[in-house]
Every structure is written in structure tokens, then in C-alpha cells.
């Protein structure tokens with residue numbers, strides 16, 4: 001069956017569930033009517049219903065009517081939902097995609113009690129809303145056909161990379177949390193820009209376009225950041241003076257430590273804090 005002909009149930013229509021649904025439709029491969037979003041309080045989904053998406057608070061019914069089930073709730077909300085839908089899951093028909101942080105494929109199979117269930121983990125980021133996500137995919141025991149299908153879904157909303165499941169929490173820190181890290185660095189640059197003379201709104205636009213240019217240089221030339229930095233830093237110039245000042249204050253170290261902390265926290269979200 002073509003991916004376009006499959007029905008999708010996104011259980012947990014919050015930030016990511018909505019962004020994913022919109023990205024899938026924007027890709028042109030899915031019609032809103034083929035996507036059902038669930039949420040306990042449907043008020044927040046009413047505008048989507050007007051756009052043609054199906055909405056319901058009945059997770060079991062959504063699963064019954066779908067071929068692909070996307071789990072998109074918080075780790076601490078997962079078990080309740082799995083317990084509600086377990087009876088309706090058909091190992092032959094359903095493919096489960098989980099974007100839930102810190103939850104292993106084996107945790108999901110064990111909870112629903114269906115050996116042989118095809119479960120693939122995907123870790124997108126909020127840039128999925130504009131089809132610019134970096135999505136890491138892991139499906140150690142899934143069929144090649146299902147892996148290709150999941151890749152196709154996420155390639156329509158950004159770039160994808162297939163990784164081992166044991167690296168999924170690292171991918172969460174680097175790519176999903178990473179959006180917040182880079183945004184905070186842009187905000188800090190904006191604050192610096194305002195201090196040296198620009199109105200905040202202008203500084204933000206200038207900093208954001210500069211950050212986009214820096215990332216685009218790396219992706220376009222497939223170069224190393226230091227080689228692009230070398231092109232900016234004139235001898236005895238102002239760039240190296242500013243850069244070294246940042247490093248004396250722990251710029252790289254702060255990012256590295258933050259990413260490590262986020263990765264450790266991601267590991268604990270389901271197993272230690274539910």
C-alpha cells in the first residue's frame with residue numbers, strides 16, 4: 001500500500017503532534033482527512049478540524065481506524081494511552097511510530113503485550129512545522145519496508161538520519177533540544193546587538209539571518225566550522241578578539257556540558273520519573 005493511502009492516528013495532538021500533521025500535509029503526500037489527532041481536551045484542535053483533519057479524544061477508536069499509529073504524548077502520559085489502546089492494536093496491520101523521549105521500542109512492545117509488533121522510533125524537532133526538521137530514526141527490528149515508509153514520512157518534513165536505538169537519547173539532546181540551544185544563542189547575540197546600537201527587532205532579524213547563513217555554509221560546502229571560522233578571523237582582527245573572549249568565558253564548554261546534561265535527563269524521563 002502507498003504511504004499516501006494509509007490512515008494515520010497521531011495520539012497526543014500537542015506541539016509536536018500538530019506540527020507533524022501540518023508538515024505531512026504540507027508535503028503534499030497526505031490529505032488532512034487521512035490524519036486523526038487525539039487529545040483529551042479537543043478545544044485546542046478545533047482549528048485543525050476546520051482544516052479537514054479528524055479529531056477525537058477516543059484513542060482506541062483512532063487506533064482501530066488507522067494503519068499507522070504515531071505516539072506523540074509526554075513520556076509520563078504514555079503508559080495510560082498504551083493501556084487504553086492495547087486491545088485494538090493489530091500486529092499484522094499496525095505500524096507504531098514513537099517520538100516519545102526516552103522510551104525504548106522494547107518498552108512499548110512489552111506494555112501492549114504484542115510480540116512482533118512493528119515499532120520504529122523517530123526523534124524530530126520543532127522545525128518540522130516548516131519542513132526543516134532533523135529527524136533521527138531507529139527501528140532495529142522493523143522491516144525494511146516499514147523503515148522506508150517512516151523515512152519517507154520524515155523526509156517530507158526535513159532531513160533524516162538512521163541511527164542505532166542506543167543513540168536515541170543523544171539524538172534527542174543534540175537535535176530536538178538543540179533547537180532551543182541554538183535559539184538561546186541567537187537571543188544572546190540579539191542582546192549583544194542591542195547593547196552595541198541596534199533596536200531589538202532589527203538585532204533579532206540580523207542575528208537570525210546570520211545564524212541561518214552560518215548553518216547554510218556548513219550544509220552547502222559540507223565544510224568544518226573551523227574552516228569557515230578561519231575565513232572570518234582576520235589576523236589581529238575583531239572576530240578573533242570576540243571569539244577568544246567568548247571561549248575564555250566557557251562558550252564551547254557550556255554547550256558541550258548542556259548537551260551532555262540533556263542527554264542524561266532524556267534517558268531518565270520514562271524510566272525514573274514516571
Ligand SMILES: NC(=O)C1=CN([C@@H]2O[C@H](COP(=O)(O)OP(=O)(O)OC[C@H]3O[C@@H](n4cnc5c(N)ncnc54)[C@H](O)[C@@H]3O)[C@@H](O)[C@H]2O)C=CC1
Pocket residue numbers: 011012013014015016017038039040041057059072073074075077080081099100101123124125126176177
Ligand atoms: N517539543 C519538542 O521539541 C519535542 C518533543 N518530543 C517528544 O514528543 C512528545 C510530545 O511532546 P510535545 O508535543 O512537546 O508535548 P505536548 O505536551 O505539547 O503534547 C502532548 C499532548 O498529548 C496529549 N495527551 C496527553 N494524554 C493524552 C491522552 N490520554 N490521550 C490523548 N492525548 C493525550 C496532551 O493533551 C498534549 O496535547 C514528548 O514525548 C516529547 O518528549 C520529541 C521531539 C521534540
Ligand SMILES: O=C(O)[C@@H]1CCC=N1
Pocket residue numbers: 101172176177
Ligand atoms: O524537553 C523535552 O523533554 C522534549 C524532548 C526533546 C525536546 N523537548
